Amino acid sequence: MAKPREVFVCRTCGAVQSRWLGKCPDCGAWDSLEGERVEKSAGRDPQRGVVEAWRASGADVAELMVEAKAGAAGAPVAVPIAQAAGKQSPARRLVTGIGELDRVLGGGLVPGSVVLIGGDPGIGKSTLMLQAAGLMGTAGTSGHEVHRVLYVSSEESAEQVRMRAARLGAAASPGLFVLADTNLARIVEQTRKVAPGVLVIDSVQMIYKADLDAAPGSVAQLRRCAAELVYLAKLSGIAVVLVGHVTKEGRLAGPRLLEHLVDAVLYFEGDRYHAHRILRGVKNRFGTTLEIGIFEMTGSGLKEVPGGLGVGVLDGDPSAREAKVGAVVCPVMTGTRCVLVELQALTATGFIGAAKRKSSGLDPNRLAMLIAVLEQHAGLRLADRDVFASSVGGLRVGEPAADLPLLMAIAGAHHRRAVSPGTAAVGEVGLGGEVRAVTQIEQRLREAGRLGFARVLVPASQTNVKAGGVEAVPVKTVSQAIEELA
Ligand code: TYD
Ligand code: MG
Secondary structure, three states, X not given: OOOOEEEEEEOOOOOEEOOOOOXXXXXXXXXXXXXXXXXXXXXOOOOHHHHHHHHHOXXXXXXXXXXXXXXXXXXXXXXXXXXXXXXXXXXXOEOOOOHHXXXXXXXXXXXXXXXXXXXXXXXXXXXXXXXXXXXXXXXXXXXXXXXXXXXXXXXXXHHHHHHHXXXXXXXXXXXEEEEXXXXXXHHHHHHHHHOOOEEEEEXXXXXXXXXXXXXXXXXXXXXXXXXHHXXXXXXXXXXXXXXXXXXXXXXXXXXXXXXXXXXXXXXXXXXXXXXXXXXXXXXXXXOOOOXXXXXXXXXXXXEEOOOXXXXXXXXXOXXXXXXXXXEXXXXXXXXXXXXXXEEEEEEEEOOOOOOXXXXXXXXXXXXXXXXXXXXXXXXXXXXXXXXXXXXOOOOOEOOHHHHHHHHHHHHHHHHXXXXXXXEEEOOEEOOOOEEEOOOOHHHHHHHHHHOOOXXXXXXXXXXXXXXXXXXXXXXXXXXXXXXXXX
């Protein structure tokens, strides 16, 4: 008999290697490879466990099955695409009642789909899902229907979940069911009994399958449990939400392993020490991944931050604030919305040849490029200066339109000068020191105007755009922009 083959799977990124290595060659994580037995002969169908459990329940299965038409065996058959509709109309969405979450999902949860919500421990994933579950289980003020939601907690006891729900105002939700269990078979069984529209598994890393010879939290368990839950969703039309902790290191397999399995992947980001949280879609089979949702963590749960409020910018009228050295506000586009973000820079004495360039929430390559442009085209000497740059509030800013404000923040920090209060800036900086046009300038100006900014420095080619009652100040070159620093 052939020996069972063993492969090694990275707990962080899911890459498969044929032998053990100290460092994953794909993602660079150390000591993250874990052995996984490949059973050739067993030929176990990962769908079998769920299907059997579901089938055993009897009559209502056929009705629930998406592939009901496929015949007694339940195997799917090829059909013309026009007839490929399941039981659920594809346009139907389960609105969660949290506007920011719905927008990132593309309008709500799709029945029969699986959504993965990842994020660092303690960022607020459980809070968000419990709030959403509570709202879905209640007749909404916004008029959405009541859905039955089963919230499976594999980390907390039912009592703990109830206490948290009470704090979040979700404890009296008539449609919300709680189950504290980690055994997949029992969870499927309870799901069948409750017959919810939405099933939340918090967290999927703690779930295990008893017949699998691997520890809970291992790569093999996580993959297998998630695959069965995906199949459960397809089979029953239940929208499944999987919560997964991002693990820097340690024993838990990370949610990135599951990205290819699920229909949508959302990451909950933000600085644990800041109140703002950002929900970002990185994969979505039913919508765009450009959208973000902004939340604020308060004593009574997560509060939505309505349409494009400035992150870390707004405390009072921007024109009334005092000028800040080394800080420039930028209207940043994220999906269809504009967010005002303060970019900050600091220069300090460093050593030539070993000067530090550090950034937080910004692209380090972009920072290096802007420093080079400042040296070449604005005559700044930064070779022996450490340069630190960050985007305030924890929003990651990646778009080139943030070049100009970041460059001005660095120059301002170096010369100890500031832009006048109530002034924002936007523009891409080219290697020749020219300021280039950006997309959606009108929306950026409108948003800046709405939040009280009086002037926005814009690329010279775009001064014809008028919006929001703000003064669009043309800048053609980097040196011209630096003259704006008073
Ligand atoms: P949690 O949702 O448990 O994070 P995760 O599930 O992602 O691990 O909670 C995150 C943090 O939020 C927790 O440490 C405390 C804080 N928090 C509040 O500030 N207000 C609240 O109402 C709740 C429920 C939590
Ligand atoms: Mg949690």
